[in-house]
Amino acid sequence: MPxxxxxxxxTRREDKRFLTGKGRYVDDLHxxxxxxxxxxxxxxxxxxxTSINIDAAMASPGVIAVFTGADMEPDGIGSLPCGWVVTDRxxxxxxxxxxxxxxxxxVNYVGDHVAVVLAETPEQARDGADLVEVxxxxxxxxxxxxxxxxxxxxxxxxxxxxxxxxxxxDEAVVEEAFSKAHHITKLDLVNNRxxxxxxxxxxxxxxxxxxxxxxxxxxxxxxxHVLRLILSAFVTGIPESKLRVIAPDVGGGFGSKIYCYAxxxxxxWATKKVGRPVRWTAERSESFLADAHGRDHVTHAELxxxxxxxxxxxxxxxTANMGAYLSNFASCIPTYLYATLLAGQYRTPVIVCNVKAxxxxxAPVDAYRGAGRPEATYLLERIVEVAARELNMDPAELxxxxxxxxxxxxxxxxxxxxxxxxxxEASLNAAMEMIDYAGFPARKAESEKNGKLRGIGFSxxxxxxxxxxxSVVGSLGAGVGLWESAQVRFNATGTISVxxxxxxxxxxxxxxxAQVVSDTLGVPMENIEIVHGDTGQIPMAMGTYGSRSLAxxxxxxxxxxxxxxxxxxKIAAHLLEASVDDIEFKDGNFTVTGxxxxxxxxxxxxxxxxxxxxxxxxxxxxDETAFYDPLNFTYPAGTHIAEVEVDPETxxxxxxxxxxVDDFGKIINxxxxxxxxxxxxxxxxxxxxxxxxxxxxxxGQLLTGSYMxxxxxxxxxxxxxxxxxxxxxxxxxxxxxKGCGEAGAIASPxxxxxxxxxxxxxxxxxxxxxxxxxxxxxxxxxxSA
Amino acid sequence: MPSVSMTVNGRTVSKEVEGRTxxxxxxxxxxxxxxxxxxxxxxxxxxxxxxxxxxxxxxCTMLAVQAEGAEVTTIEGxxxxxxxxxxxxxxxxxxxxxxxxxTPGMVMSAVDLLxxxxxxSETEIREWLEGNICRCTGYHNIVNAIxxxxxxxxx
Numbered sequence: 037m038p039x040x041x042x043x044x045x046x047t048r049r050e051d052k053r054f055l056t057g058k059g060r061y062v063d064d065l066h067x068x069x070x071x072x073x074x075x076x077x078x079x080x081x082x083x084x085x086t087s088i089n090i091d092a093a094m095a096s097p098g099v100i101a102v103f104t105g106a107d108m109e110p111d112g113i114g115s116l117p118c119g120w121v122v123t124d125r126x127x128x129x130x131x132x133x134x135x136x137x138x139x140x141x142x143v144n145y146v147g148d149h150v151a152v153v154l155a156e157t158p159e160q161a162r163d164g165a166d167l168v169e170v171x172x173x174x175x176x177x178x179x180x181x182x183x184x185x186x187x188x189x190x191x192x193x194x195x196x197x198x199x200x201x202x203x204x205x206d207e208a209v210v211e212e213a214f215s216k217a218h219h220i221t222k223l224d225l226v227n228n229r230x231x232x233x234x235x236x237x238x239x240x241x242x243x244x245x246x247x248x249x250x251x252x253x254x255x256x257x258x259x260x261h262v263l264r265l266i267l268s269a270f271v272t273g274i275p276e277s278k279l280r281v282i283a284p285d286v287g288g289g290f291g292s293k294i295y296c297y298a299x300x301x302x303x304x305w306a307t308k309k310v311g312r313p314v315r316w317t318a319e320r321s322e323s324f325l326a327d328a329h330g331r332d333h334v335t336h337a338e339l340x341x342x343x344x345x346x347x348x349x350x351x352x353x354x355t356a357n358m359g360a361y362l363s364n365f366a367s368c369i370p371t372y373l374y375a376t377l378l379a380g381q382y383r384t385p386v387i388v389c390n391v392k393a394x395x396x397x398x399a400p401v402d403a404y405r406g407a408g409r410p411e412a413t414y415l416l417e418r419i420v421e422v423a424a425r426e427l428n429m430d431p432a433e434l435x436x437x438x439x440x441x442x443x444x445x446x447x448x449x450x451x452x453x454x455x456x457x458x459x460x461e462a463s464l465n466a467a468m469e470m471i472d473y474a475g476f477p478a479r480k481a482e483s484e485k486n487g488k489l490r491g492i493g494f495s496x497x498x499x500x501x502x503x504x505x506x507s508v509v510g511s512l513g514a515g516v517g518l519w520e521s522a523q524v525r526f527n528a529t530g531t532i533s534v535x536x537x538x539x540x541x542x543x544x545x546x547x548x549x550a551q552v553v554s555d556t557l558g559v560p561m562e563n564i565e566i567v568h569g570d571t572g573q574i575p576m577a578m579g580t581y582g583s584r585s586l587a588x589x590x591x592x593x594x595x596x597x598x599x600x601x602x603x604x605x606k607i608a609a610h611l612l613e614a615s616v617d618d619i620e621f622k623d624g625n626f627t628v629t630g631x632x633x634x635x636x637x638x639x640x641x642x643x644x645x646x647x648x649x650x651x652x653x654x655x656x657x658x659d660e661t662a663f664y665d666p667l668n669f670t671y672p673a674g675t676h677i678a679e680v681e682v683d684p685e686t687x688x689x690x691x692x693x694x695x696x697v698d699d700f701g702k703i704i705n706x707x708x709x710x711x712x713x714x715x716x717x718x719x720x721x722x723x724x725x726x727x728x729x730x731x732x733x734x735x736g737q738l739l740t741g742s743y744m745x746x747x748x749x750x751x752x753x754x755x756x757x758x759x760x761x762x763x764x765x766x767x768x769x770x771x772x773x774k775g776c777g778e779a780g781a782i783a784s785p786x787x788x789x790x791x792x793x794x795x796x797x798x799x800x801x802x803x804x805x806x807x808x809x810x811x812x813x814x815x816x817x818x819x820s821a
Numbered sequence: 822m823p824s825v826s827m828t829v830n831g832r833t834v835s836k837e838v839e840g841r842t843x844x845x846x847x848x849x850x851x852x853x854x855x856x857x858x859x860x861x862x863x864x865x866x867x868x869x870x871x872x873x874x875x876x877x878x879x880x881c882t883m884l885a886v887q888a889e890g891a892e893v894t895t896i897e898g899x900x901x902x903x904x905x906x907x908x909x910x911x912x913x914x915x916x917x918x919x920x921x922x923x924t925p926g927m928v929m930s931a932v933d934l935l936x937x938x939x940x941x942s943e944t945e946i947r948e949w950l951e952g953n954i955c956r957c958t959g960y961h962n963i964v965n966a967i968x969x970x971x972x973x974x975x976x
Contacts (some may be wrong), residue, residue, distance in 0.1 A: 047913055054921025055909040055928065057856015057896035064855035159839070235860045235868060235922040235956050287858075287922030288956050320861035542920030542957045711916045711962055718959030743865035743954070751950035751960040756943070780959075 041551040041561065045707035049561070050546045059285040062239040062254050067313035070241070071100055073303055074161035075316070076151040076168045077325065078143035081177035081397040081736020082188065085141055085150065085170060092167040093153055098160030101310050102168060103302070104151045105138035113137060113305055116296055117270040118362035121513040122200050122371050122393075130200040130393070133191035135361035135400075137271070137298040137305075143172070144190050144360035145397050146731075146738055147325025149298045154310060158317075177397040177736035181357035182334050184394035190360060197395040199358050199367065204375040204451055205388030213349030213386045217340035221423040227411045228803045229332035229357070229729035230722075231746055232404045234541075236287020237318035238327065240300035244308040250278040251307065255300050257283040258293045258539050259579020262516070264571050266296040266364065272305060276571075279304075283569040286541035290719070291403035292327045293541070294581050295364045299326075324741040329729055330404025332357035333370065333411050339384075339419045345427055347384040347438050352415065356393045356401075363402035367393065372512050373408030373500070373582075379449035380416045381460040381496050381673060382438040387450045397736045403581060405719055405781040409499040417495045417786035422799050431790070432468060435496050436461055446767075453500055455671045456767040458699060463762045464496055467675040467697040470760055476679070489682040489814070490692075491795025494675060495787035501775035502587030502670035502766075519665035520584070521575040522592035524553065524600050526658035528645035530638035531563045534596075537577020538589030539569050543777065544708040545585060551704055552590055552771065556597040558624020558637055575661055583775025586704065587670045587766065594770040595662035603658060604640045610651040611635055611643060670766045670774035674698035676717070678787040682795045684818065687811025689725060689792055697760040698779055702772035709776050710759050716780020717757055722749040723781075724788040724803050747804075827888045829854070830898030838885045844878075845869045847885035848895060856896040856925045860954070867953030870926035871895045877933035879926075879952070896925035899932070908932045908970045917966035919957035927953050931967045940971055 053059050090102040115134040122130045134140075138149050151168050155161035178187030184197040191197075214220065241254040251274055257263045260281040268276040286293060303314040318326075334355045340348040356370035375389035406413075420438075424431040439460045440447050447455045468474075476492050483490035503509070506517030523535040534553055538545055546566040554561045567573060580589075605619040608626030612619070618629045627634040635643075643650065644658035679693040696713055703709050726747035730739045740746035765772030785803060792805050796813050826835040829852060836851045848854045848871070857880055860868035869880040872894040899906040905913065908931050918924040927950070934941060934949045941949065946967050947960070955963060 048916065050921070051913045051918060052905070054918055054924050055896075055905060055912055056900055057854065057925050059856070059921045059924075061855075061858075061922065063859070064849075159841070233956055235866065235920065235954065236858070237860065285921065287860075288920040290956070317859075320863065320866070544919070707916045711919060711958060714959035714961040715919065715957045716959075718961075719956070742863045743861050744863050748954050748956070749959075750954060751964065752944075752947040754947075754960055756961050756964065757959065 040555065042555045042704050046547055046551055046705055047707065048544050048547045049550065050544065061236055061285050061287055062241060062256050063317045065241055065254055067241060067243050070313040070315050071154040071156065071310060072158040072161040073306065073314050073316040074153050074158065074165040075149055075299060076153065076165050076170065078146060078148040078150055080143060080172050080174055081146050081179065082175040083143050083172035084175065085139060085143060086173050087171045088151060089169040092169065093164040096160065096164040096167050098156040099153060099164040100156065101154045102151055102164065103138065103306060105136055105140040108138055108305060109140065111305065112273060114271045116298065116301065117266060117364065118367055119364050119515040120368040122202055122367040123513060124200040125203045130367050131194040131198065132362050133194050137301040145399055146736060147399060148360065152302050152306065154306060154314060179396050179398050179731035179733055179736050181332060181355045181394050181396060184396050190395045190397065194395055199362065199393035199395060201392050202371055203388065203390045205386065207388050210349045210351055210386045210388040214340045217348055218343040219341045219427060221339045221419055221426055223419045223422055223800060224336050225415060225418060225800065226802050227331045227333040227335070227414055228723060230330040230404055230727050231324055231729045231740070232290045232292035232327055232330060233323070233748060234288030234290055234292055237320055237323045238293065238297065238299065239317040240303045241313060241315040242303040242307040243313040251304060252280045252282065253300060253304050254282045254284065256286050256293050257281065258286065258289040258541060258581055260539065260569055260571050261537060261577040262579050263296055267301065267304060271296065271301055280572040283539055286539065289541045290405040291330065291407060291581060295328055295402060320743065321741055324746065325738060326399060328363045328402035329359065329399050330401060331411060332401050335415055337415055337419050339423055341423060345429055345434050345437055347382055350378060350384050350387045352378060352389040354389065354391045356391055357396055357398065358393050359398045359400035360395060361400050363400035366400060366402045368514070369403050369408045370411070374412050376451045376453050377409050377412035377498065377500060378416060378451050380413070381440060381498050383440055385450060398731055405716065406778045409778065410720070410782045410785060413495065413497045413782050414786045417497065418789060418800065421790045425799060431494050432464060432473065435464065435494065454668065456668055457764045458671060458673050459762060459764050460496060460673055463674040463697045463699055466760055466762055467677050467695050470695040470697065470758060471677045471679060471693055483681055489684055489795040491680050491682065491791040493678045493787045493790025493794055495783045495790065496675045497783040498671055498673035499779060499782050500669035500671055501583035501778060502666055503582035503584050504669055505667060506665050516578065517665065518578055519663050520589040520592045521577045521661065521663050522589065522596045523575055523661040524593065524596040526641040526644065528642055530641050532559060533565050533567055534593060535567045535574045536589050536593060537574060537579060538585035539580045543585060544705070548586060548705050548708055549590065549593055552593060553597060556594065557600060583777040586771065586773050587769050587775050588664060588666050590771055590773065591666070591769045592662050592664035595664050596660045599660035599662060600658060603660065604637065606651055606654055607640050607643050608635045611649065667768040670701065672698060672700050672774040672776060672779050674779070674783065676783040676787045678791040680788065680791040680795055682792060682810055682814065684814035687807035687814060689805060689810055691721070691755045694755055695758045695760065696780065696783065697762060698776070699762045699764055700776045701763060701766040701774040703761065704773065712776045713759050713780045714757055716778060717784045718749050718754055719781040720784025721754060721788060724785040724805060726753060726804050728804050823886055825886050825889050827891045827893055829893045830895060840886065842885045844880040844883040844885050844888055848880060854895050854897050858922055858925060860922065865954065867930060868923050868926040870929040870953065872929060872933065877930050896929060899928065906932065907973055911966040911970035911973065915962050915966040915969055917958065917963045923953060923955045927955060927963060931970070934967065935971055943968065
């Protein structure tokens with residue numbers, strides 16, 4: 037019988053192993069005869085490597101091999117690719133300089149990969165790495181995106197350090213709209229660099245089997261099939277059929293584990309070279325230096341309005357920091373995942389966005405939770421807030437006045453997206469009620485009595501996720517399709533293995549997907565196993581990012597279940613001596629319409645594998661594979677409201693209340709969805725109040741290279757959150773669902789900065805709003821009052 | 822090489838170790854107790870919290886030889902057979918974990934909190950957890966789980 041569990045807060049099936057120490061992460065695995073790898077990294081931001089002497093390292097106890105870029109070159113090891121070619125405003129492809137796993141002659145950021153030492157133990161490898169002598173000829177470095185185009189050149193084939201100069205929208209049309217404006221709000225802002233910091237550091241174990249000439253790579257990957265594809269097609273030339281990539285339990289990703297990195301590539305190449313398994317686990321310091329970072333935009337924006345405060349047009353000019361090399365998907369983040377979101381929830385008729393992507397002597401920048409959409413939302417919800425203050429309008433009223441209305445869907449924005457459905461005012465109203473917006477002035481007065489400044493800040497966000505229709509992304513330069521696969525495999529005894537391409541690293545797929553299958557096929561959850569993370573078991577897949585697992589991966593599972601039911605009907609019709617058209621499937625039973633003649637799913641599965649009495653023209657077995665290519669993005673949207681209290685004497689900001697009202701369409705498991713919202717908000721609050729990846733502008737050294745320097749949100753930095761939901765079901769996927777993984781991180785930064793600037797009575801401040809910055813602004817405000 | 826003896830999860834163990842071996846490495850590499858995790862290299866993240874003589878300790882802050890003769894409990898030693906410890910049960914019931922990586926340290930730390938303060942306020946819980954970093958949950962459900970465990974008398 038079905039559990040009827042869809043929509044219920046089912047507790048997670050994966051939890052027991054994590055709670056008892058039985059999770060199996062890459063660093064928990066050991067292979068017989070393995071060697072430990074330690075990387076020699078560049079201590080300089082920019083330098084020519086003039087010589088590398090490995091003699092002393094090789095003589096060190098336990099060291100088996102030391103390799104440099106020169107050793108990889110003869111084996112044809114290629115550059116780590118960028119999988120999305122952005123076409124610039126002149127019709128030229130972006131600049132994509134070579135990015136070799138071990139450098140060939142030049143280092144371009146602190147932490148760049150110079151050599152690898154393989155030894156019997158990690159300690160011996162570390163001792164050996166200390167003995168590799170590298171001579172550098174230092175070059176002047178630049179870490180700042182705004183200065184990149186006049187800074188010393190990183191790559192000969194990227195003049196002016198420019199990756200691309202790209203534009204979306206028609207400048208002339210937008211200028212025309214601006215010429216009719218009653219008021220123009222202008223804003224300069226920075227979206228601060230973040231370092232993702234999944235709690236499990238990246239790790240890799242590579243093993244070559246000379247008997248079959250094949251490789252296995254255990255990797256902390258969000259998308260093992262994509263990793264295999266990149267390694268096979270672009271980097272190592274190992275056929276996909278000879279390479280198995282396994283991503284077991286993975287301790288968080290947030291985007292940083294999408295990519296094909298230098299370290300796992302080197303381990304994979306080196307295992308055959310030395311004939312032994314090779315393992316590497318990052319120390320946290322290495323994660324800070326060499327994981328892909330996020331954000332790092334500098335932007336000027338202008339919003340034109342008429343006398344009623346209706347938006348007439350938006351102009352945006354952004355410089356986006358790509359870091360030293362193009363990471364796998366770096367190019368599409370500040371373009372197709374950023375500029376396309378600049379309509380937000382509003383009817384702004386014309387928009388133009390110019391993005392210059394530049395190279396600097398910093399770690400590569402790529403997708404981090406939200407990826408482009410937080411940058412768009414921060415800009416938009418900040419400039420709308422500033423506009424409301426300049427026009428002396430209530431910020432909620434200005435938003436409502438410009439919202440796309442429920443009867444306008446599907447709504448085609450001026451920036452290339454078509455929103456399928458939404459009700460933005462419903463979310464805003466619900467959030468205002470939850471936080472008692474009407475009571476805010478009284479609360480503010482109460483705070484004032486206590487010497488505190490109280491502020492309230494809105495963020496009415498939208499995002500595009502569940503990425504993405506392959507034909508759309510293909511036309512925009514993506515090198516891959518963004519469908520997902522699923523296989524629903526019945527066993528003869530009626531249990532099911534569901535193989536999904538959507539990798540789970542905290543999202544709870546083993547529970548959510550099992551709920552979906554249980555309800556769809558009428559099989560108890562305990563009879564359903566969700567299998568993911570192994571290219572040796574699962575059909576070709578695209579993996580987890582862009583809040584796509586349920587909307588795309590779940591839809592693939594639904595489609596495979598549909599095929600199971602169709603085949604089951606044929607078997608049932610034969611057994612029940614009825615026409616297929618007369619068979620109904622409901623609650624796990626195949627019934628002849630209008631009769632009590634029925635067969636259970638378990639009986640059908642058994643018959644499929646023991647086909648003694650079986651349709652002559654039907655294959656045995658009950659095992660169906662499906663691929664699902666989404667028809668559109670999904671568009672989760674909602675309103676978050678932050679209420680803060682600032683102590684002007686200390687600069688400390690306290691979040692006194694937080695309400696989030698989100699529309700994720702149909703909810704499969706509210707417990708898990710709320711958990712995703714909490715975690716997303718925490719990362720956004722981290723960006724807004726605490727976190728900032730800082731390089732020294734002179735030396736190019738990473739100043740925030742540990743948890744002593746990079747301020748992660750801790751339990752005592754955060755409040756409890758109040759989460760509400762509205763629902764407009766997604767119109768184009770079979771579950772009616774929208775993605776929920778990134779929304780919190782997208783919505784929250786402007787809410788909190790809007791609240792703090794409201795408290796301080798100022799127009800803008802840069803993130804993170806540290807006590808020092810807030811204190812200085814509070815003192816300035818006091819002086820000018 | 823020095824040798825070290827201690828009781829881990831009720832079992833007496835004795836191994837030769839390098840002097841520089843940390844308690845985390847000893848548990849993970851020598852005893853294959855991989856539930857104790859390593860999330861940083863500056864004793865900040867708390868993924869490696871275990872109990873040493875009943876007190877929560879970041880196992881990366883101790884050399885293995887310093888645990889000579891100690892009673893050590895790791896996350897693997899918390900449940901009684903198939904029955905989860907009430908704190909583990911509370912984390913499960915209230916979705917106090919996502920990727921699971923910080924979870925062992927978080928649970929071991931929370932158990933010690935209730936040993937010391939059977940009925941902590943939300944503020945006291947949040948301040949106690951200052952040494953345990955979670956990147957997934959925003960701590961909301963972790964705090965909630967600990968409050969429920971306290972109500973259930975998990976101490």
